[in-house]
Amino acid sequence: MSTETTTTQARIRDVLRLHAHLTKDVDALDSSDDLYAAGMTSHASVTVMLACEDEWDVEFPQRMLTRTTFSSVDAIAAALAELGATS
Amino acid sequence: MSAPYAAPDDFRTAVLDAGLLVASAVDGVYQLSGEFEDVLQGLQRHLGSQRVDHDAPRRWFPPVLPRAEFLRTDYVASFPDLVGSVDVFRGSDAEHKALLGDLEQGCDWTQHLEPxxxxxxxxxxxxxxxxxxxxxxxxxxxxxxxxxxxxHESGPDPTRLQSFRMYEFVLVGTPEQALGHRDSWMPRALAVLEGLGLRPRVEVAHDPFFGRAGRMLVAGQVEAALKYEFVVDITDATGTAIASANYQQDHFGRTFSLTTGDGQPAHGACMAFGLERTTLALYAAHGLDLAAWPADVRAALGC
Structure with a gap:
């Protein structure tokens, strides 16, 4: 795993810690673990989406505004990478 | 098969000409005739007679609710464009004078009010x-x-009211109890509507969540098939949802701190009927002359 990937994932975990309202410690989750299964509600996922947009100064296009895009740390990292957002 | 009316405006004109609704200066706000209300009350009693939980408390709510409870529903996050917030005057005589001054000059008098x-x-x-x-x-x-x-929505369609009544059968419990409640009500609701001569389609639906954030909520709601609407064709233009069966998962359990025996947030579900819309659907289906409605429908509604 590159340093850049590690940094991005750490920042995603910071966003999740603040906004996802998980029932488990975000650091105890594997990057592929399902965030909804870890207690993130639909409304919380919206807040996570908006916080990611602020954090990386990007705007998710409509096709990415789905439940799947924000389902895991890996999924969010992949979406950000697709938008050209780096660490 | 075509709908009874071509466009919402045709239906609006027909129910206004028949005196069933009386228009106000604002779209979506109508007075109801005595006959319309009689049919609606008959519908309400008929829906109530379908109850299977005879011990469930029956509650009639006022048209307002405490702001603090409202905020716990997350409605502002989901539907800011539909909100109706109430403002009141808590000022002094001097502030009342200022208010009247603004009113007289055509200025914004509501700036003297507060939530x-x-x-x-x-x-x-x-x-x-x-x-x-x-x-x-x-x-x-x-x-x-x-x-x-x-x-807070309006338009020429008389079925799109700003103020209307809902009749609901609600359950809060475990996920299995909530889903079971919704799924057992769906065929029962279809049967009661068909028994009144309506022919609704049952469709996976979503709430009108606002904006970009709302797109995510819509996607999640549709993907999980949380909401089903009972849709009738009153006009050729668009279907009209007269009832819905909803599974809210643990949303309200979390926001209102309701838990089940295992300590988990409670899940909720409801079967909801729109009383004004269903009454309008009955007039569209059976005609604007109540005396000419099928005898069994009139008997069921007691009118």
Whole structure:
């Protein structure tokens, strides 16, 4: 795993810690673990989406505004990478 | 098969000409005729007679609910464009004078008002949750409820009202109890509507969540098939949802701190009927002359 990937994932975990309202410690989750299964509600996922947009100064296009895009740390990292957002 | 009316405006003209609704200066706000209200009350009693939970408390809600409870529903996050917030005057004589001065000069007099401790009711079940026990009993909490609901939306379609009544059968309990409640009500609701001569389609639906954030909520709601609407064709233009069967998952359990025996947030579900819309659908289906409606429908409604 590159340093850049590690940094991005750490920042995603910071966003999740603040906004996802998980029932488990975000650091105890594997990057592929399902965030909804870890207690993130639909409304919380919206807040996570908006916080990611602020954090990386990007705007998710409509096709990415789905439940799947924000389902895991890996999924969010992949979406950000697709938008050209780096660490 | 074509709908009874070509366009919403045709239906609007017909019900206004028949005197069933009386228009106000604002779209979506109508007075109802005595006959219309009689049919609606008959419908309400008929829906109530379909109850299977005879011990469930029956509650009629006022058209307002406490602001603090409203905020716990997350309605502002989901539907800011539909909110009806109530403003009141708490000023002094001097401030009253200033208010009247602004009013007389055509200025914004509402700047002298401030938000009240209440809002207009956003959904039937929103008034219920704060009154439920924090620890939901193993057999679940059930309620049969009715109340006025406000939605700030309007247009020429007389079925799109700003203020209307919902009749709901609500359950709060475990995920299995909530889904079981919704899924057992769907065929029952279809049967009662068909028994009144309506022919609704049951469709996976979503709430009108606002904006970009709303797109995500829509996607999640549709993907999980949380909401089904009972849609009839009153006009050729668009279908009209007259009832819905909803599974809210643990949304209200979390926001109102309701838990089940295992300590998990309670899940909720409801079967909801729009009383004004269903009454309008009956007039569209059977004609604007109540005396000419099928005898069995009139007997069921007691009118």
């Amino acid at each position: 009240a401790e209440i809002v207009l009711s956003s959904a039937g079940c929103h008034s219920l949750y704060a009154t439920l026990p924090a620890q939901i009993p193993d057999e679940a909490s059930r309620a049969e409820i009715c109340g006025f609901v406000f939605r």
